[in-house]
Amino acid sequence: MPKLDPDKAPVRTGSIYPQPYADEMAGRSSLRLGELAGLTQFGVNIVTLAPGAVASLQHWHLNEDEFAMVLDGNLVLAEGLRETPMVSGDCAAWKAGVPVGHRFENRSDAPARFLVVGTKASEEIATYTQVDMKVHVAGGKARFTYHDDTDWTGPRDLPDGGQT
Incomplete structure (x- = not known):
C-alpha cells in the first residue's frame, strides 16, 4: 500500500453514547487512519481533544486490547480515582x-493529540465504570444496557456512586 495521506482520512466527531453522555464528548475528534487504510483487524486513530x-x-473492554501514545499536548489519564499526567511520548495500554x-x-488550555490502536473484535462489550451503562457491539450495531444487562432507558445511579 502506498504512503497514507492523513488529510484524506475520515474524521469522526460526536459520540455513539446516548444522551446525556453524548454531549460530554464535545471537543473530541478522531482521525480514522485504520479506516483510510482499509484495516479490519485493528483500529488506528489519532484523537484530538x-x-x-x-x-x-x-471504560474497559471485554474483548479488545487498547494502546495509546500521547503525540502532543498535555493530558491526564484518569483510571478510577487515580490520575496520571501524560505528555508527548508517554504511553499506556489496557x-x-x-x-x-x-x-x-485535556485539562490544559491548548489542544492535545494521542494515537490509539485497538483490536476490532467481531463482538465486544465495553463497561463504563462511573455510570451504570455498558455497550454491546455485534454486527456493527451498538446496544446499550445497564451493568445488569437490562435495556438502558436513561441514567441511573450506581450503588457505589461510581467511584471504581
Missing part, C-alpha cells in the same frame, strides 16, 4: 478483560 474535552467515559476504567482528559 480541545481544551476541556474528554476522550470518552471511563489488556482485554481487565476491569480498569480509563479515559484521557
